[in-house]
Amino acid sequence: MFGMEFYVDPSRCIGCQSCLKACEECDTHRGVSMINFDFVDREQTIATAAYVCWHCDNPTCAQVCPADAIKKYEDGIVGSSLKPRCIACSNCVLACPFGIPKLVPQYEQMMKCDMCYDRTSVGKRPMCATVCPSQALAYVTPETIASARREKPVNTFWFGNQKITTKVYMMAPADTAEIAIDVADYVWEGDHELVPQTF
Amino acid sequence: MSWFRRPSNTPLWRDEFSVYTADERYVNRRQFTKFLTLTSFGMVAGNLWILAKSALRRPPSFPRVAVATLEEIPVGGVKVFNYPSAEDPCILVRTTADSYVAYSQKCTHLSCAVYYEKEQNRLECPCHQGFFSIADGSVLQGPPRRPLPRVELQKDGDRLVAIRTEGASA
Numbered sequence: 001m002f003g004m005e006f007y008v009d010p011s012r013c014i015g016c017q018s019c020l021k022a023c024e025e026c027d028t029h030r031g032v033s034m035i036n037f038d039f040v041d042r043e044q045t046i047a048t049a050a051y052v053c054w055h056c057d058n059p060t061c062a063q064v065c066p067a068d069a070i071k072k073y074e075d076g077i078v079g080s081s082l083k084p085r086c087i088a089c090s091n092c093v094l095a096c097p098f099g100i101p102k103l104v105p106q107y108e109q110m111m112k113c114d115m116c117y118d119r120t121s122v123g124k125r126p127m128c129a130t131v132c133p134s135q136a137l138a139y140v141t142p143e144t145i146a147s148a149r150r151e152k153p154v155n156t157f158w159f160g161n162q163k164i165t166t167k168v169y170m171m172a173p174a175d176t177a178e179i180a181i182d183v184a185d186y187v188w189e190g191d192h193e194l195v196p197q198t199f
Numbered sequence: 200m201s202w203f204r205r206p207s208n209t210p211l212w213r214d215e216f217s218v219y220t221a222d223e224r225y226v227n228r229r230q231f232t233k234f235l236t237l238t239s240f241g242m243v244a245g246n247l248w249i250l251a252k253s254a255l256r257r258p259p260s261f262p263r264v265a266v267a268t269l270e271e272i273p274v275g276g277v278k279v280f281n282y283p284s285a286e287d288p289c290i291l292v293r294t295t296a297d298s299y300v301a302y303s304q305k306c307t308h309l310s311c312a313v314y315y316e317k318e319q320n321r322l323e324c325p326c327h328q329g330f331f332s333i334a335d336g337s338v339l340q341g342p343p344r345r346p347l348p349r350v351e352l353q354k355d356g357d358r359l360v361a362i363r364t365e366g367a368s369a
Contacts, residue, residue, distance in 0.1 A: 062218040074221045
């Protein structure tokens with residue numbers, strides 16, 4: 001709708017966390033940010049990555065929901081959980097290959113990015129994209145992104161044997177057609193065990 | 200959304216509780232409200248249309264048509280004529296020496312032609328045994344629910360003139 005698409009480029013993220021603050025300001029979920037923000041490897045680098053829900057074409061979170069609380073709308077947006085239905089079982093939290101859904105204990109509800117449905121459905125840009133100073137989160141037309149960036153937008157991901165196509169694009173090196181992530185590469189083994197992370 | 204489910208490998212529960220709002224089979228509150236609103240507008244428009252039609256409606260006019268002479272048919276005799284148009288068959292009965300009655304010949308049940316049954320002094324429809332009173336055309340017996348439309352007659356010298364049809368839709 002309105003010809004705009006969402007593009008995420010973690011390489012442009014400067015870690016300012018403006019997107020988190022902007023998201024928190026929203027009246028529909030005041031005080032809770034729906035942005036997923038990661039320090040990539042805090043010991044080695046200052047790199048950060050901010051990203052939003054990828055709005056999969058066949059959303060795993062909704063497929064595993066036992067309460068029919070997550071819906072994909074006709075314009076491609078996967079909504080946050082519906083409050084009257086969500087039973088806070090965390091199925092979606094565990095199933096999402098991107099790790100997007102977050103269980104908010106004080107509301108006993110899963111909450112995730114719905115790409116500011118109240119704004120994008122009337123043609124406005126999502127809050128995070130309006131405040132991002134480096135446009136690591138960009139909501140623009142495909143023509144704009146093609147003319148302004150060297151990287152190529154990719155929306156096909158492989159998680160082992162699971163192929164996922166998404167509404168949101170990841171900016172990847174120009175020769176990349178698909179992004180494949182083998183989870184086995186990240187499983188600890190041998191002498192250098194992964195240190196349990198605390199958040 | 201479709202009302203009938205095609206044979207498919209998808210389990211029924213997945214079909215009924217689809218992830219995609221476009222495929223949902225159950226009517227949600229918003230759709231129901233939309234349906235009610237649109238139907239109400241339809242009702243308003245329909246009622247306005249009926250109101251406009253009835254406001255603009257004029258009473259039908261009937262021609263004066265001489266259908267028979269007074270002495271043309273004997274007592275208990277019958278004459279068939281068309282009134283008000285050539286497609287409306289009517290039946291004229293001389294019940295006594297100086298009384299004449301005329302009705303539409305189309306039975307109000309399924310439009311068979313009624314005839315005068317002299318012995319019982321009534322009008323009979325042979326298709327389903329519907330009987331009508333000769334006095335006022337009302338139903339005596341049988342499947343018809345409405346009386347036969349009566350044709351009003353006027354004496355004009357020695358002629359009988361049909362002036363209008365009662366109870367018929369114009």
